[in-house]
Amino acid sequence: MPGISIGRLAKAAEVKVPTIRFYEQIGLMPTPERTKSDQRVYGEEAVRRLRFIRHARQLGFDIKDIEALLGLADRPDMPCAEADRIAQSHLDAVDDKIAQLTRLREELSRMTANCSLGLAADCKVIEVLSDHGLCQEDRH
Amino acid sequence: MPGISIGRLAKAAEVKVPTIRFYEQIGLMPTPERTKSDQRVYGEEAVRRLRFIRHARQLGFDIKDIEALLGLADRPDMPCAEADRIAQSHLDAVDDKIAQLTRLREELSRMTANCSLGLAADCKVIEVLSDHGLCQEDRH
DNA sequence: GCTTGATCCTCTAGTGGCTAGAGCTTGTAG
DNA sequence: CTACAAGCTCTAGCCACTAGAGGATCAAGC
Incomplete structure (x- = not known):
């Protein structure tokens, strides 16, 4: 049943x-x-x-x-214009998110690429985090 | 002071x-x-x-x-190996997230591209959401 | 000195989208 | 009949904050 x-x-x-x-x-x-x-x-x-x-x-x-x-x-x-609007606006948000993550990815990848695996004093990861000026991005 | x-x-x-x-x-x-x-x-x-x-x-x-x-x-x-490990693992997570969002983006974009802006009955957005079979992705 | 408005304090509760667990009752298979 | 799986309600927790109540204190202008 x-x-x-x-x-x-x-x-x-x-x-x-x-x-x-x-x-x-x-x-x-x-x-x-x-x-x-x-x-x-x-x-x-x-x-x-x-x-x-x-x-x-x-x-x-x-x-x-x-x-x-x-x-x-x-x-x-x-009419389905509203459904389209919701989907389109979500698509835009996803695009933004992808763009933002791609920027982050680059900075992270620079960080780890430069890491010498030596002492923390020379660690690029920590250095970049400590000093925003080292970050090669224009703004965030 | x-x-x-x-x-x-x-x-x-x-x-x-x-x-x-x-x-x-x-x-x-x-x-x-x-x-x-x-x-x-x-x-x-x-x-x-x-x-x-x-x-x-x-x-x-x-x-x-x-x-x-x-x-x-x-x-x-x-030693900074741990810092590198953390950064690397985060980088991997970001890569995954980007890949996932890129897949979503494609499906969303197909949805809105096919939308005729007519009645909800013919709305591709709603149709795709209603029937997972219409989704052209292999798995998720 | 006085007033005004910005800043400070603590505390509680809310956000989103669930997930986990306690402690109980009910359904089902062998 | 006996397990144990699945159902129920209720509360609390996750993450990283954010908002708001209700009050104290500070700094500047008159």
Whole structure:
């Protein structure tokens, strides 16, 4: 019969059990039916919703954005410009993050490349951290 | 006379005042002297240490790593292999993060590129999130 | 001396997105 | 029938801060 336990739902959507309860608590997942002994019972709908959430989380969307995207997914007659805006804005944020990490990567790589593995007194890693002037980046 | 208030220290090291108190609380910054009226008084040493911390944080080192690096910086007669190891391991983590974000970026970019800006029913953004099978990545 | 406003103090609670654990009840397989 | 797996609730912890309440103190101008 239709009715999935929280454990099966977790496996079906590849999400951990406590995470599902957490999503319920913050209102991202609806409160499910319960058995007489108070255990949660879900339907297929819950699997779809949870998979959507998991995928969006893997893509780095935050909970607020996911709420908005779920709202749009529930109303197929709405224009999707908003979904595009959310995705585009997240894409921009990811681009920024990549750019920032790439800059960090360069500085870190310079640090370790110059490290003589000698005494700490001559250690480039420590030296660079101690004196921001040694950092060859223009600004941060 | 030598003696810097927490506000001046904050400006000198470009760190916010509550952050300094937080660092003191977790033992990353030493407990400073106090005036009669209980205000913190710092010396030049504190400026150097806090700058070191700030720079390391900007590079993404976590507090534990910074503690270790500060320990090494304080003992110039120690070999710096450990500092190099910390930096190298952090560099590896940053590389991983960049690779991961680059993969995400591609999927996000495919999503928005395919978005017709029509109705949500045809929205590629929502479609991709709903159905992991549409995601062209091999695994995640 | 007095007032004003900036700075200082401590303490608590909140952020995001879970994760871990205690201590209990219920379901299920052999 | 007996394990033990899985369910339940509730609280606390993670990281590195940040925000705010509520009060004391300092520095400068009049």
